[in-house]
Amino acid sequence: MAAATMSMFSRNKQKKDGERSSSSGNQQAAAVPPGMRKGPWTEEEDAQLVWFVRLFGERRWDFLAKVSGLRRTGKSCRLRWVNYLHPGLRRGRITPDEERLILELHAQYGSRWSRIARSLPGRTDNEIKNYWRTRTRKQKAASQAKTAASASSSSTVTTTASCSGSPSSGSGSLTAPSSSALRESGGGDGEDDAELDEESTTAASQHRHQQQQQEESSYTMDQFWNEIAAADAAASYMMVDGWGGAGHPAAAEPPVPSSPVWEYLSDYSLWRIDDEEYYKKMLDAS
DNA sequence: AACTCAATCAACCGCAGTCGG
DNA sequence: TCCGACTGCGGTTGATTGAGT
Known part of the structure; x- marks a missing residue:
């Protein structure tokens, strides 16, 4: 599980930053304000986003994007959180x-x-x-x-085709x-x-x-x-x-690190310091 | 080993709904 | 009521990966 998520994470890392933005044409340039980053997220951006979501909650994404110092739109932040960073996400194939x-x-x-x-x-x-x-x-x-095959050979019907309605x-x-x-x-x-x-x-x-x-x-x-x-x-x-809430029946079990950034952050030194202290640092830095 | 191609998935866009001023 | 900001949704695109040749 962890290996799978990490591989996905590293896969994301491999994408070249800004590659999409350069190849996507003028439409996207108009949609994203100047100075804003686009394309794949880096580990640092992920970590930063997770921190600020923890601080401010999953709301006011534009505000969050601004105070976090991420050069991303609120929309992009929300999408990243919802689709990738949310701790309740389940990874792996659809069962x-x-x-x-x-x-x-x-x-x-x-x-x-x-x-x-x-x-x-x-x-x-x-x-x-x-x-x-x-x-x-x-x-x-x-x-x-199937239709192409039946058109080409209308005389004989294979028995294998008849039982495989769905791929x-x-x-x-x-x-x-x-x-x-x-x-x-x-x-x-x-x-x-x-x-x-x-x-x-x-x-x-x-x-x-x-x-x-x-x-x-x-x-x-x-x-x-x-x-x-x-x-x-x-x-x-x-x-x-909320996902992974304390009262959840599944909470009795050890939490599964479902998102790679949580694993990343568990080793991330800043993760261990107080939220407010970190927020101060971030504000000072920006 | 090199190449091709289909599958997968992250991320983007535009649009519509909601809400507060 | 109108307007703008924010949010969420559905559709689409394109990079990466892995299997097959």
């Missing part, structure tokens, strides 16, 4: 259970990623959005390949929502909806696949819905107490 949940919730809410993310504690809307995008792309490519079936656990549920969802953009409809056409085969997998993994729908309820409960709990 099969999460996949299933995302599928359910997408059928329910469409492309309202933040809403979906609320039911997946520790996952960000950005993460889920990226995951979904990858998944739909794969699905699209697979279905295109993600390899990961083993996606359950397509019912077509009625998909239609009721209403939300979502056109592309996704179209792909979901496409998905629903293979619902029967996927359902068989799902049953097969349920038998294999002994994973019942009761368990599935219990987990959804638990996730919702956890999410609402976090809304009240």
Whole structure:
């Protein structure tokens, strides 16, 4: 876990500063005020941001960006915190259970990623959005390949193609929502909806696949819905107490360093001094 | 070893909603 | 009611990585 997060951190470090800003064209130059930094965050910036979020809370991002001395917009600071530095973030691959949940919730809410993310504690809307995008792309490519194959050879039908409605079936656990549920969802953009409809056409085969997998993994729908309820409960709990709050059931367990900067900061000498003292130092320095 | 290509993910943008003056 | 600042969201882009050839 720690190794994984650190590798991600170092990966971020490897990005060249300002590379994006130079390659992104005039639009971005207009969006970011002059003198503001853009592109990948450095470890120092991360550490600084974490400190000031601790001091001022997850609010008033413009103010925070200013007093911290970071040459970043408030918006950028918020995004960095929410998507990367937040201590409650969960790292690593989307699990099969999460996949299933995302599928359910997408059928329910469409492309309202933040809403979906609320039911997946520790996952960000950005993460889920990226995951979904990858998944739909794969699905699209697979279905295109399938239609191309069937067009080229209309006489013979291979048996292998018929059981692989989804490319993600390899990961083993996606359950397509019912077509009625998909239609009721209403939300979502056109592309996704179209792909979901496409998905629903293979619902029967996927359902068989799902049953097969349920038998294999002994994973019942009761368990599935219990987990959804638990996730919702956890999410609402976090809304009240904050992520990783003291009263959280998980707090009984040793906290998992979910964000690399926390590991970084644990060795960072300034981390050990008093907040106010540090704040003074920072103000003096700036 | 060098190259290609798909997957992943961080970060950006524009837009819309909310809130206080 | 209007306006500006702030915040959050969804869509998109592009750098990096890793697997395959």
